[in-house]
Amino acid sequence: MKHSTPLLAATAMLAAALSVPANAADLHVLNWKGYGADEPWAVAAFEQATGHKVVNDFFNSEQEMLTKLRTNPGLYDVVMINAAFTGQAIDEKLIQPVDVSKIPNAVDVSAEKAQSPMLNRDGSAYGVPWVWGLTALAINDKSFETPPTSISVMWDEARKGRVVIRDDAVEAIQFGAIATGQNINDIKDMDAVKAKLTSLIPQIRTFWSSENDWNQMVASNQIDVGTYWSGSADRAKTQFKLPVSLVIPEEGAVGWLDAFSIPTGSDNVEGAQAFINYMIDPQFYVEWVTKVGAPVSANDKALAALPEDSFNRAVMGSPEVAKRIQFQAPITDAQREAYLAVWQELKVNAK
Template identity: 25%
Template sequence: MKKFIALFLCGILTATALTGCGSSSSAGENGEVIVYNWGEYIDPETLTMFEEETGIKVVYDEFETNEIMYPKVEAGSSAYDVVCPSDYMVQKMIENDLIQELDYDKIPNAKENIGAQYYEQAAAYDPGNKYCVPYCWGTVGIIYNKTMVDTPPTKWADLWDEKYADNILMMDSIKDSFMVALKKNGFSSNSLDESELQIATNDLIAQKPLVQAYVVDQVRDKMIGGEAAIGVMFSGDAIYVIGENPDLDYVIPEEGTNVWIDGWVIPKNAPNKENAEKFIDFMCRPDVALKNFEYITYGTPNTAARELIEDEDLKNSPIAFPDLTQYNNLETFLYLGEDGEELFNKYWKEVMSN
């Protein structure tokens, strides 16, 4: 699953633990590539394919959140070759000189197969697209059970409706919960205006008595099992849960939302730069990108892969591939600096302590 969701089984897809990845005995005939990615965010078969086709051993590690990943990369204690951060974290890594510029001549599939519109979106946090190749993208919206909700939700404000008391699921995530509350009030999700943040904080505090739980991956099982009526969810997870329970549906609220992109980057201290380039190029190959899309159900920015999707409903899914021109006030999270992070953390503590 995407974002904040992982089993964190280090090296689960390889026979070599990360701590032993530096030994030559663990490498393939052409060395190794050390990958740090979200949990359940790649088809394991694609890693096997890469190893068989290249002779390069994949050493695979997983993280739960951008905030867990970042200090490990910053400390350099574990030298990764390829990492998959989200938009705002890519920006933070660029500003702190933790990742290196890409040589697109070494990753031609990234030039040929990733849609121009995704590079344009990514330019908001990676000007010139120098550092990051888009891997997956999506939206944040409202998931709801049609048998438990009398009127389909259209606004974030519907998550404050008292008739859904104890049946509302919110994300256990500072950025996403504040995005909901800020957008509800017509503010930017990247706002640093303390008066706006205080309004959002007050709204989140007022909502707390109505909230059944602040969840991470539990949102899937709860919605599939009919344990809640309405909640906040990532688009890729929405595709999965709707497939499991046809009573569920997903909507992007009219006040706008977060449109996110996760992408591949190469850290400055990557020990196997050439193998990292080969790995990223392989993941941008249409057939490989298709396998990953079908496995994780998050929108692929690989337009060549999308053409290969055989299921027409999925190929044209308004959840996986929404027409963003139909929506207003869409934003991508930006890195707001250390002071901005401290500000959001301060107000989140206020929410959680009330």
């Protein structure tokens, strides 16, 4: 029996090798850091199931994501794109049509999101909806006896120097639009938005760029309130046990839809399809929510697999919350440049 052990081990290794697809290869994924696709347990499960080795790369803004696609043609196989930016990626031929028939779990994706005009063009799908969420407010629970209900808390003198906002021109301008009672996709009075944000600047402690920035500040009790992503707030509470709660202001919140696309020139389209299928799988999603905290799945079957009282079903799925969400739509280059000019001016004055 002792002599048979090496033989059994060799046989097992051979069987494992034979189970890996002959075309298994490196799979380069471009996404936000700490956003599902790079969870060690998820990567390990996907690699074991498919044989494809995941190589992650990250960005800190949509503009950085587009720049990486432009300057590294053929490098990436999968990219996560905010749907509002998918059209720009299509126009620049940075991504290619996705054969959704090769992604079995896509049949359970919400029809409304799957058919979004932001992700489809000329009869082809360029993105597979993954998750959606909000840019709303998150609070330091230690700073409030009762959670605020209004966006006006950001301007509360009592919070001066303990307020944060993300360093993103588009998001900041849209936040200002909500604060002035306007449609984020049809801003009629930019002067009002600029004035509102100008009055917010003295309240600001800093401009944050990543989840880690936000979480470290609340962990060290440096902040009371700030703009934050719904999924990030959930992760802060679930994974890091921080005193963080999401607040969806009565005035509204910015909604966004994230989707996976396949960059033009990908060398591993089959692996990309398998990865997207894994990322929208209900089993992965439930594990992601449970272990880490996550945004709302675009896969109806995955969302239904959560407990009925879970935040992503009970709160994010509430009709009352739905009324307050304004989903981001694409903006033109001219609009983006105008937003950036206003935001840069505000930041200079802050210094």
